[in-house]
Amino acid sequence: MANALRGEPGRQPDSAPRPRPGVLNIPPYVAGRSAAPGGAKPIKLSSNECALGASQKAMAALRDAAADLHRYPDSAATALRVAIGAFHGVEADRLVCGDGSDELLHLLVQGYAGPGDEVLYSEHGFVVYPMVAQAVGATPVRCAEVNCRIDVDAMLAKVNPRTRVVFVANPNSTGTYIPQADVERLRSKLPADVLLVLDAAYAEFVEAHDYEPGIAMVRATNNTVMTRTFSKAFGLAGVRLGWAYCPPAIAEVLNRLRAPFNVTLPAQRAGVAALEDREFFAAVRAHNGKWRPWLEKELVALGLDPVPSVANFVLTRFPGGAAQANAANAHLTKRGVLVREMTAYGLGDCLRITVGREDELKALVAGLKDFLGK
Numbered sequence: 625m626a627n628a629l630r631g632e633p634g635r636q637p638d639s640a641p642r643p644r645p646g647v648l649n650i651p652p653y654v655a656g657r658s659a660a661p662g663g664a665k666p667i668k669l670s671s672n673e674c675a676l677g678a679s680q681k682a683m684a685a686l687r688d689a690a691a692d693l694h695r696y697p698d699s700a701a702t703a704l705r706v707a708i709g710a711f712h713g714v715e716a717d718r719l720v721c722g723d724g725s726d727e728l729l730h731l732l733v734q735g736y737a738g739p740g741d742e743v744l745y746s747e748h749g750f751v752v753y754p755m756v757a758q759a760v761g762a763t764p765v766r767c768a769e770v771n772c773r774i775d776v777d778a779m780l781a782k783v784n785p786r787t788r789v790v791f792v793a794n795p796n797s798t799g800t801y802i803p804q805a806d807v808e809r810l811r812s813k814l815p816a817d818v819l820l821v822l823d824a825a826y827a828e829f830v831e832a833h834d835y836e837p838g839i840a841m842v843r844a845t846n847n848t849v850m851t852r853t854f855s856k857a858f859g860l861a862g863v864r865l866g867w868a869y870c871p872p873a874i875a876e877v878l879n880r881l882r883a884p885f886n887v888t889l890p891a892q893r894a895g896v897a898a899l900e901d902r903e904f905f906a907a908v909r910a911h912n913g914k915w916r917p918w919l920e921k922e923l924v925a926l927g928l929d930p931v932p933s934v935a936n937f938v939l940t941r942f943p944g945g946a947a948q949a950n951a952a953n954a955h956l957t958k959r960g961v962l963v964r965e966m967t968a969y970g971l972g973d974c975l976r977i978t979v980g981r982e983d984e985l986k987a988l989v990a991g992l993k994d995f996l997g998k
């Protein structure tokens with residue numbers, strides 16, 4: 625036993641398993657903060673979660689699922705896929721559900737890129753894109769945006785024979801969007817063997833008539849995938865549930881790569897119930913349609929510079945730059961109001977604010993007023 629513990633002869637006695645090259649270069653994900661100083665219950669406007677909480681029906685389904693906790697979930701998530709298909713008008717057999725859409729972003733890159741390949745993403749896109757690229761040993765390539773908006777030509781300029789996957793968050797993590805015509809132009813100029821991933825995490829909030837989340841394009845092509853989530857408009861961030869609408873061959877790849885039971889039984893039940901609660905969904909959208917413009921107006925009145933948003937959050941620039949943004953963040957934190965610091969997105973002079981409840985937004989505005997001495 626002593627010999628076995630000492631390991632094979634010739635090995636360094638203190639050697640240990642070493643991760644693959646590049647793994648330790650992946651920056652750790654920094655989530656929106658959730659704790660306030662002094663342990664008070666914070667006003668959390670840092671992760672773009674649902675302002676109205678979760679649907680009561682989803683909560684009830686989750687409680688009922690407790691009776692079946694000893695059962696494995698349905699590996700194919702059939703009832704959930706059928707419910708998503710009916711809600712969104714998409715074919716259930718082209719849907720793959722995931723442990724959050726995050727998992728699907730990982731699997732897509734795992735399936736289509738590797739060492740030596742390039743994965744394109746836009747300057748202020750979701751910070752997860754470069755991480756998933758690095759996780760498979762591929763090289764993330766950042767493409768410039770214009771005014772926090774994706775620039776299709778800047779993305780196309782970075783395409784080369786090594787490009788395998790292009791990520792487009794639409795709406796973007798800045799709250800802006802690009803119209804369907806721009807997405808179509810991007811797709812038509814990308815090589816056919818490059819996978820385009822349209823991450824439409826905030827699609828449910830968009831009211832613009834020239835926006836399309838990607839359903840039409842996935843249906844019309846064999847090289848585009850749309851990812852969606854239950855974390856934002858459906859209020860289920862805690863259970864982790866997302867889905868991808870795919871061409872059949874890509875659905876097949878994701879189904880081979882994913883863990884057989886990647887979506888838990890409670891998540892599947894809660895997802896179905898959330899889709900059935902049309903009233904709650906309508907209330908979420910109506911709330912956002914009212915309070916996002918209100919928040920934007922208040923920020924402008926305070927002399928800040930919000931980026932026009934179509935999502936459930938507002939990114940706002942501080943005229944005093946990163947120093948002012950950081951000081952404002954510290955001031956709000958002291959008052960128990962948590963917003964998103966944006967350095968990881970290359971936007972150190974900005975803070976990002978979730979469109980929360982009325983009382984939460986009023987507390988936020990009061991905190992900013994106080995900070996700015998207005």
Ligand SMILES: *Cc1c(COP(=O)(O)O)cnc(C)c1O
Pocket residue numbers: 672723724725726727750793796797823825852853854855856861864865866
């Ligand atoms: C929140 C968000 C997601 C959703 O992630 P989940 O893993 O489904 O919670 C995906 N993309 C973007 C751009 C997001 O902001």
